[in-house]
Amino acid sequence: MSKIWVLGAGQLGAMLKQAATPLALDVEPVDIEDHHALHLSASDIITAEREQWPETDATTQLATHSGFVNKDVFATLADRFTQKSLIDELGLATAPWFNIDRSISEASLHRTLGERVLLKRRTGGYDGKGQHWLKQTEQSEIPADFRNQAIAEQAINFDEEVSLIGVRTHNGDSFFYPLTLNLHVNGILMASVANLERLQPLQTKSEQMLGKLMNKLDYVGVMAMELFKVSGKKGDKLLINELAPRVHNSGHWTQAGSNMSQFEAHMRAVAKLPLAQPTSRGHSLMINLVGTELNHNWLSVPGAELYWYDKVVRPGRKVGHINFCRNNHAELIESVQQLRSLLPTHYTNVIDWTVAELSK
16 A cells, blocks of 8 residues: 655654554654655655644655645645634634734724634644733733734633544545543643533534535545534534644544544545544543653553653643543543542642533
8 A cells, every 4th residue: 555654743643653553554754854855656645743844855745745635725724814714604603803914903803802802823823822812901912923923813701612523535424523522721731521421412513513614625534623612592502713634632532432543533534444433432531641740650540541752841741641431430530530649730620620520
């Protein structure tokens, strides 16, 4: 079979390679800083673990190769202006927003979007980076370097943050995982809970939204959609926050909680291997390891499956995650309570949130 190159050699690229090995797929992640020429063949397949990359000899070869799956999608979704414009074009719900040009004023943004406005750089920025709050009460100003480089969004008083992972084949068939409930702290995903019965009423609507986007883009592979759940008089409403044309942190639970992880699903799709609806196993939880040193004692907790990224540990940096899949919520609570004493003190609120959600 053709060789599959992954543009990017971070933890997502490593997990894609790991998932592809049992499928007898030859997968090679490529460092985005690599300046060496690659030995590509015309039949090779290119995919990516990220939305953007610098121009090097290697990345240019990959990005311009005829076998680059979704090559025209990245420019659209990597820019929040064109991403939001696409969402509006398809009539899908999202937070009211504006492009920040040279003429727009803080006063006009507050008049239109309210007292609290979130500025996001059009490209780059993740885990809370590349953002700036405009607060009318503090008379904050638009940073000069955000002009023509950012969008402004209305602050949403959401009830919960959820996400949906979908996968689409070359022939247009789409499959979806269960909605996932997520906890973010300072813009960084800290925990995900999957297979919550109370989210099931929103499953069909969320699948319709993501399916419409993937079909419009003729997308192939895994795509993630982050959503805000907002309560209203007519029931819960879903607003699209952001889209990611790749495997996603909030889908890591599928490694333990499904017969087919998001990584395997993506590899099957880009390699044109058969795909079927993923099935879930029990009840799943993912705890992100952020700014914490490796502790092999985590493995003593029942059900713990550790993924360590072998990165230098720094505050705010994702360095690994732990997955759990148990028979019921009571067993998950038991595991996460045992994990409490093995994590730094900044995880206290994360553990408390997880226990509270699993106890509902």
